[in-house]
Amino acid sequence: MRIPVETSRLENGLLVTLSEDHTAPIVAVNLWYHVGSANEKIGRTGFAHLFEHMLFQGSAHVSSNEHFELIQRAGGTLNGSTWLERTNYFETVPSNELGLALWLEADRMGELLPAMTQTKLDTQRDVVKNERRWSVDNQPYGTFLEKMQELVFPASHPFQHSLIGSMDDLSAASLDDVAQFFATYYTPDNAVLSIAGDFESAETRQMVNDYFGPIPRGKTRPPLPPMDLPPVFGERLRELVYDSVSLPRLFMAFRSPVFGSEAYYAASIISAVLGLRRGSRLHRSLVRERQVAADASAFTFDLAKGTDLLVVDVTARPETSAAQLEDEVEREIDHLHREGVSEMEVRRATSLIETDLTASLQSAGERADRLSMFATYFGDPALINEQADRYRAVTTEEVNEIISERFEENNRASLLYVPQERVGSEHVLAAAGTA
Amino acid sequence: MVTSLRPKPGPARSYRFPQFKDETLPTGVRLITAPVTKLPLATVLVLVNAGSTNEPRGKEGVAALTAAALLEGTTRFDGAELAEKFEQLGTSLESGADWDSAFLKITVLSSKLEEATRLLGDAISSPIFPEREIERLKAERLAEILQLETEPRGLADEKFSEFLYDDESRYSTPDQGSIVSVRSLTRGDVEQFYRSNYNSGGTTVIIAGDISSENARNLVIEAFGKWPEGSSQDQPQSGKARRNRKSTHIVNKLNAPQSELRVGHVGLPRKHPDFFPTLVMNAVLGGLFGSRINLNLREAHGYTYGASSFYDWRRGPGPFVVSTAVESEVTAPALREILMEIDRIRDERISAEELSLARDYLEGVFPIRYETTAAIASALATLSIYDLNPDYYDSYRTNIHNVSEDAVLRAAKTHLHPELLQTVIVGDAATVRGSLADHSLGEVTVHDA
Numbered sequence: 015m016r017i018p019v020e021t022s023r024l025e026n027g028l029l030v031t032l033s034e035d036h037t038a039p040i041v042a043v044n045l046w047y048h049v050g051s052a053n054e055k056i057g058r059t060g061f062a063h064l065f066e067h068m069l070f071q072g073s074a075h076v077s078s079n080e081h082f083e084l085i086q087r088a089g090g091t092l093n094g095s096t097w098l099e100r101t102n103y104f105e106t107v108p109s110n111e112l113g114l115a116l117w118l119e120a121d122r123m124g125e126l127l128p129a130m131t132q133t134k135l136d137t138q139r140d141v142v143k144n145e146r147r148w149s150v151d152n153q154p155y156g157t158f159l160e161k162m163q164e165l166v167f168p169a170s171h172p173f174q175h176s177l178i179g180s181m182d183d184l185s186a187a188s189l190d191d192v193a194q195f196f197a198t199y200y201t202p203d204n205a206v207l208s209i210a211g212d213f214e215s216a217e218t219r220q221m222v223n224d225y226f227g228p229i230p231r232g233k234t235r236p237p238l239p240p241m242d243l244p245p246v247f248g249e250r251l252r253e254l255v256y257d258s259v260s261l262p263r264l265f266m267a268f269r270s271p272v273f274g275s276e277a278y279y280a281a282s283i284i285s286a287v288l289g290l291r292r293g294s295r296l297h298r299s300l301v302r303e304r305q306v307a308a309d310a311s312a313f314t315f316d317l318a319k320g321t322d323l324l325v326v327d328v329t330a331r332p333e334t335s336a337a338q339l340e341d342e343v344e345r346e347i348d349h350l351h352r353e354g355v356s357e358m359e360v361r362r363a364t365s366l367i368e369t370d371l372t373a374s375l376q377s378a379g380e381r382a383d384r385l386s387m388f389a390t391y392f393g394d395p396a397l398i399n400e401q402a403d404r405y406r407a408v409t410t411e412e413v414n415e416i417i418s419e420r421f422e423e424n425n426r427a428s429l430l431y432v433p434q435e436r437v438g439s440e441h442v443l444a445a446a447g448t449a
Numbered sequence: 450m451v452t453s454l455r456p457k458p459g460p461a462r463s464y465r466f467p468q469f470k471d472e473t474l475p476t477g478v479r480l481i482t483a484p485v486t487k488l489p490l491a492t493v494l495v496l497v498n499a500g501s502t503n504e505p506r507g508k509e510g511v512a513a514l515t516a517a518a519l520l521e522g523t524t525r526f527d528g529a530e531l532a533e534k535f536e537q538l539g540t541s542l543e544s545g546a547d548w549d550s551a552f553l554k555i556t557v558l559s560s561k562l563e564e565a566t567r568l569l570g571d572a573i574s575s576p577i578f579p580e581r582e583i584e585r586l587k588a589e590r591l592a593e594i595l596q597l598e599t600e601p602r603g604l605a606d607e608k609f610s611e612f613l614y615d616d617e618s619r620y621s622t623p624d625q626g627s628i629v630s631v632r633s634l635t636r637g638d639v640e641q642f643y644r645s646n647y648n649s650g651g652t653t654v655i656i657a658g659d660i661s662s663e664n665a666r667n668l669v670i671e672a673f674g675k676w677p678e679g680s681s682q683d684q685p686q687s688g689k690a691r692r693n694r695k696s697t698h699i700v701n702k703l704n705a706p707q708s709e710l711r712v713g714h715v716g717l718p719r720k721h722p723d724f725f726p727t728l729v730m731n732a733v734l735g736g737l738f739g740s741r742i743n744l745n746l747r748e749a750h751g752y753t754y755g756a757s758s759f760y761d762w763r764r765g766p767g768p769f770v771v772s773t774a775v776e777s778e779v780t781a782p783a784l785r786e787i788l789m790e791i792d793r794i795r796d797e798r799i800s801a802e803e804l805s806l807a808r809d810y811l812e813g814v815f816p817i818r819y820e821t822t823a824a825i826a827s828a829l830a831t832l833s834i835y836d837l838n839p840d841y842y843d844s845y846r847t848n849i850h851n852v853s854e855d856a857v858l859r860a861a862k863t864h865l866h867p868e869l870l871q872t873v874i875v876g877d878a879a880t881v882r883g884s885l886a887d888h889s890l891g892e893v894t895v896h897d898a
Contacts, residue, residue: 015489037487038816039462075453079748083739087806088458089813108813113456124451140751147707148754148774154599212462225451260595291542292520293532302529305585308592332592358537365539369558372490373541376821433599 027203060179201232491658510626570672651681686765708876
């Protein structure tokens, strides 16, 4: 199954991807800016995400919150999100409102700064601080992402610091920072625009030219510090987190091949063999047979630079101690490392992934987002059509080769959450901690 | 630079909800098929009138346990084998039960649809409910309940229902059961619940995707051939409130950086004649990003990451609830703003701009909701569960469009009840309690989590 992909580049450097589909009168507009928390300066953690909030606060011809209102009034949905390597903005609208969505995106790419005020920045800072309280500080295991980043990346690495940011750094962000970040990163030559759904190609290209064409190209962006890392951690990493949680939960991470590389697909299959759905190894063994875990899954971060991470995520049953949980998972990983996986397991994983890939392409918004992703990371949106083939081409031997390279002791990082109330009864963990 | 001229919309292209065929098979099973050929994919959703409101008293949680246990083994395969079979076909598979029904749902490539549907028929027609797996599923549910103690959002939802509904209403206890009820469930309870509720008369099979109605029909007749006959009846559900005056319940969470807030009262049953005006009224009040409550709490005050209100539509009267999380220090002023917004929408007519925002959004977003086979199947399930007219989706946008400012005001006056509001705060009692004294929230009590 292939979807149509048409790619062009405006003179100002904006990469434009179109994918027509006339089955329903809706169209998705999606922009990826190649900037994320990795690009933040020291002392400004969380700024890329705070900036994402500011992009909904109006621009030269759009008043505060009008972006949301205009799209919802048009019968559309919209949002934005920030990740380590990119920030995206997206709308899905009835197809006759495509012009509006494009114009709104162009207005904020071209002329955001006239609309920025101290009051808006202060309000969004408060909103983001509340987002941090809600999703990180007041949520069990909510610190997982920032603690994991801190544990597995070296101190100077751009992926090492918190995405949502510290309260102090958020407080320090100024309007000058907004202006500088905008001028540096929110330029057409640092962005990808994807449009998927019900539109006419020629007319749409004309609109894109009219709205985005006049926006000037950016100046040189500061290069990211070196991202490359060795394929393994080189030592056993481990951190215990005593927290307000009810059950022990272990996140065990492994450095794995970067997203999009040949070996990535094998690693992604390993992740599915281990933890995708109820027939996966960890579920069958730890949840069903041994009954030591309440839940088990695995996933990859899909980082395209430096190194990716494969993470195993297992929550203990109430009667399982944190130490026991870690032993059980460790034993499964040892077993995996020793014996590898079978052809049947690879086939199960590939079949599930293929269904999920196909299902995800049903939605215009998802199509547009993936086109932007492949265009941003690899300059080639048409990779969207090669994913199923890439997975199918992976052999069991290739999978087992990655397993023997990446699942040794010296490539394991455990982030183990222990319920505060159990601290007394689990003092044995502290002793084991440095092992 | 960018042109200051806002583009005008072009002529709208028409849209119709996918056409479907609705029939009763000779076995008594209702079959709804919607051929959707965009991608080589299909969703099969089996709905059984075996939700939590059908549970005998004291057996709360048996509906969910039964639905989960269907995948734990049949006369042909044990649970692990069944999972393996489904997953070798690449099937995404789910089963569960909520208030109004139990369901099994698969999404799979159309080339694997027949085989996966036969397995599904097998799972639902000949389960063996192994004791060991039932006990395991119970333990997993108990672990989930334990997790809630430290999870403020889920805890707030659960406590809100508990404080809101009278004991006689099933809605006062979590739909998946409580610690006490789940502990007491046995394999016999599951089998008994299955026998009394899983039968052809209470079952609707929905297939949406890349298959013709005729092929879908033959497939269902074959796959669900062993389905026991029988009929089913909806249990009328009481929505009796626990209190007839407003009150506030603080569930203490020491040093919580935020207060999770739930403010509301008993709402309306899904089939209420005022469904559409109430839907539009709620969109203006708290249903949209641009709603009064969100703009007030988030954009004007920066109290929260987000605030919303909704009616939880069920067969019986589910709750109306405003839901948000605010920094602990601003708990009292945030509650004051919420109460003010509820009063304001009852006191004065909304503006023409507000009405058009809500209506245009609900009308315009309609086709965006049905992009996937799973979403289409869920929409068809709604028809079946709430016994809505077959033209419900075709007339949906007209019904929204016909709601006027006056109808919204009437809905607000009739279906919002400031004097009955129950407020639940999961937060640090020491920080919030004192500031609540003069806030007309009724009697304030403090509880442990």
